Amino acid sequence: MSYFELKEPPRREDRLKACIAHGSTLGAVSHRRMRCCMPDKERSFTQNSICLLLPALGTMNTIPNSLVLMHGGLGCGSSCHGGNAAVRGGNTQRWGVVKDGRWLSTGLTEAEVIGGGEPKLAEAIIEADRRYRPEVIFVVASCVPGIIGDDVNGVVEQTQPEVAAKLLAVHCEGFKTKIWATAYDAVYHAIGRTLLPDAVAEKSDKKKPGKTVNLMNMSSMGRVDEIELERLLKALGFEVNIFPVFTDPSAMQRMAEADLSISTCPTHDDYMLNHLKEKYQVPFIIRHMPIGIKNTGKWLQDVADFFGLRQAAQELIAQEEAELAEALAPLKPLFKGKKAFSSAGEFRALSTAILLAELGFEVVGIRAFHHDEFAEVEYAKLAKLTGEDYPLNIANCQPFEEANLLRKIQPDVFLGHMNGNSTAAKLGIPTHVIYNTGLHYVGYRGAYELARRLYRQLKNPRFNANLSRFVKLPYQESWYQQNPFKYIGAAGGEEE
Structure with missing residues (x-):
């Protein structure tokens, strides 16, 4: 069964056996001698951590014509005030407009924590749709609804017929996982279940491969870095579509129509890329991160090899490395x-x-x-x-x-x-x-x-x-x- 058939994605501790506690030398990891680095293994003393809501908001707030509705205490989402600078900057760099992210909170009180917050969430969804008319509302479950048992998905399903916006349930209950990179899975999970087409894309075996690529950016880089990768890919003749940051919700379905998906950060992208391959037959490359001289060359060479453009890529890489060495x-x-x-x-x-x-x-x-x-x-x-x-x-x-x-x-x-x-x-x-x-x-x-x-x-x-x-x-x-x-x-x- 696909993970996307579940209401929320699994923890990375379960899906990838990821861990957050290890200390030794680099050699111990390169030779896989990590006996302490086990899922859920933690310190006997821990000082602080990061909630997975933080990186999730960093992506959701970039989506045009959207609104983020956080279901929980009023303090959840306070990081949006600092993160909004990246949203404003990203909008300015792409379209020359200064535009803020939009976020609201149900602001659950003590009485609602005891009695349940589902009625308040339904009311907030309807009011947010009436007042702001967004194309998409991200309904984000924080720790409180997870603890008291509010059925966020159920409220979304019941309320959807009453609003014009598409409702995406995003699960960011911070107490459920110690791997805050699970946030990327949570956002991709909501996008994949709601904004991608239901029908499996039909691709004929006889069809010649095209040259359209998904360049995945789950807040891995800013616009200036997108431009650099677009420059390199377009030099080899590729058409480049960037997902999901700063992508209009109506354009998300194009992820399922590309000839290849390319990860810019494997930590961020594997969850969605596997879904695109399983459901829409879009192959992917998830090796290397294009940071560094040799890693950029390997990343670009992998893409070119997929399309049979090895020689062209080698010439481009040699030219770029020579110019860089001189600089x-x-x-x-x-x-x-x-x-x-x-x-x-x-x-x-x-x-x-x-x-x-x-x-x-x-x-x-x-x-x-x-x-x-x-x-x-x-x-x-x-x-x-x-x-x-x-x-x-x-x-x-x-x-x-x-x-x-x-x-x-x-x-x-x-x-x-x-x-x-x-x-x-x-x-x-x-x-x-x-x-x-x-x-x-x-x-x-x-x-x-x-x-x-x-x-x-x-x-x-x-x-x-x-x-x-x-x-x-x-x-x-x-x-x-x-x-x-x-x-x-x-x-x-x-x-x-």
Whole structure:
């Protein structure tokens, strides 16, 4: 049975045996010696985490002519205020208009938590449709309805005949999973069940393959990076459709009509790509992330090989790599011998670490937010390029482990998410954001632009050095003397 026949997607702990707790060396992962990294394995002490509602909102709020209705407490969705900057920027970059995301909340009270919130949800759906007239309403289940047993899908089914908007039930009950990447599955699940055509696309065996590709972007990159990948794909003659961010709901069905789907981040895309293949016979490629020089070439070569365009791709890759090498030549001497630490979602952390090694940095540490099967080949690539004897931390945040590692390693630069660089910054380490929708990271242009920004950062690292003089982290000195993985079971810690 297809997962899409279920009311909500399975947890990644169950579907992919994903995990969030591991601490050892890169070599232990590249050789699959991860005895502590098991589904639901957790620390005996945990500091914080991320709710899967956050990345889900980051995608849903980008959909044109849509509205997000969060069913839960009033605080759920407060991150939309910060994330709205990316929505405004994305709309401006694509269409030259300043447009905000739209989100509402049922704002459940204590009485409704006790008595049930289904009547209030139905009323809110009808009022949202009447007042805003959206094409789509994402009805998002947060923790509270999951705990009290509200039947969100049932309310959606009962209310749908009364409203003009299409209703998509999205399950983001944060307590159900520790792998917040399940959020991508939740959004894709709703899109696949509601916005894609019901009929199986008929494709004749005799039909010659076309050259239309789905370029999947589940908030993996901003518009500037989309343009870079479009440039490379169009140079080989492909027609490119980008899904799902900033895609009109009525256009989502074109996902089922393409000749090939291409993942830009396997962490994000496997759930939907498997569905497109099973139901609509759209094949897919889910190897590599096009960040880094060699990874971009491999990503592009895989697409070209599918269409029998190997020679054309090789010529394009050779030309691009030659131009990039010339542009990087003045920058790379500064990077030689500099130590770098990469922290992000698993695939992004690894592919960025590979790029750092290509630029001449010494990679001395990696933190990935979770681990699953898709990144195993990336660990092998990185181990071959950089060696194996440096720390790898699988952690859904846990800044106390990060602070310990950074004090021991003392990297020259730390690359992490914009809301996750403060620990390194307070230790006086130069930091650079690993993902920002307004900056280049992907493809050959991304490799150059990241190198250029790091060059400027390392030329003048005084800001973080000065910051560390006046701002201190809350950890005792005794913690820095201990094993950073002390609280992870079977990693030399308390539970071993």
